[in-house]
Amino acid sequence: MTGYTVVDVETTGLFPGGHDRIVELAVVQVDPDGRIEDTWATLVNPGRDLGPQQIHGISTSDARHAPSFQDIAGHAAQLLRGRTFVAHNAQFDRRFVWHAFAATGYDVPLIEPTTLCTMRTGAQLFPTAPRSLAGACAHHGVALASAHEALADARAAAELLRIYLAGGARHVVPGWDDVVELAATTPWPVIPATGAGPVRRGVSAERDTHFLARLAAARTTPITTWEKEEYLELVDRALLDRHISAREHDQLAELCGQLGIGRTEAAALHREYLAGLASVASADGVLDAAELADLRAVAAMLEVPAADAGRILQDAATAAEAGSGTGDRPGRYPLGPGDQVVFTGAMDEPRDVWERRAAAAGLVPRPAVTRKVRLVVAADADSMSGKARKAAAYGIPVVSEAGFTRILDDLVRPTPAGAGPVSQVPADPSVPDVGNRALLTRDR
Incomplete structure (x- = not known):
């Protein structure tokens, strides 16, 4: 008797064999008495969006x-x-794993007669105990470290299996030994191993x-105006939602490689970009705490040193006080009424x-990505959905819900009507004092 494999999967949805896929797989091997022998787990790239990320908690930046x-x-x-294949609510996990193998061209013997379910077994042995994994674990005093993390769930189910085996499951559950024997003797197709290693959260x-x-x-030749414009345009798109996603980090690095832009040139362009944003913020004679916080956040995302950021913001504050902000900036990706999302x-x-929120802000929701679309909003800015991949190919920004909320706020925020008396902005410890002392604002 070779024992059991306790399996748990996290998935993009509830329907195997259709559009849904496994995004995390965990296997816990246990001996015939239920003692854990080995564990293995990995994230799985589903080649599509990750589905309900608020449930399984897997990020696209990891899954990619x-x-x-x-x-x-x-x-x-x-x-x-x-x-023997074992899982809690085994039909769900078994079907997903079977369909995953089938999608690669292999018909594996993961069928109901070779499967045991800890949820069903628990109901037969302990009728008054809760059926859910969390409830069963609480009832039997089993630690569940992190619900909806495949390895944690598989370990917990394996511990329930050990308890059920000790409680006489082999004798109480009809046909238990027949299931174990059939699983042990049914041949599997030969599936070559690729050597791909597991990837964890x-x-x-x-x-x-x-x-x-x-x-x-650094590069050995001066950067051209065209190269500067091309680079700053991508920086502006990446910062539209004030978040540089993993995909955008890749895009920026790739463009720099294509243009031959080194760290020295990129750093100089980032300082120029920050100065342009600060000039826009100060053009109305106002540089308030929210605007300063936004500028500091941009500086951090672009890794502008604190001393340089302090000087840039000091100059912008002086311009705001003098009413000499130009309003010029390196931004090249405006979003406004009539744009498609x-x-x-x-x-x-x-x-x-x-x-409805997008329409209320003057944007035009569309069902599919075309070159006319200006923005794609996804559950995850690094979404691997077909729409997100197409947007990336077209150079269309992809933002998260949080990022889109910020964009909507900017679209509907009224333009300041005037300026009032000057007041001091609280110091930011990340920026040198010399800069903070000059960061003045006018109360609206």
């Missing part, structure tokens, strides 16, 4: 580093072959470096709600 199921099919088969923090760090130190993915708010 993950292998596809086809990449891990051979190793997963090794872990499952000859063992949080990988983006390790692998996704700031795009400046990926550039060569597309929504994609499983967002927190219903799509029709977002479409």
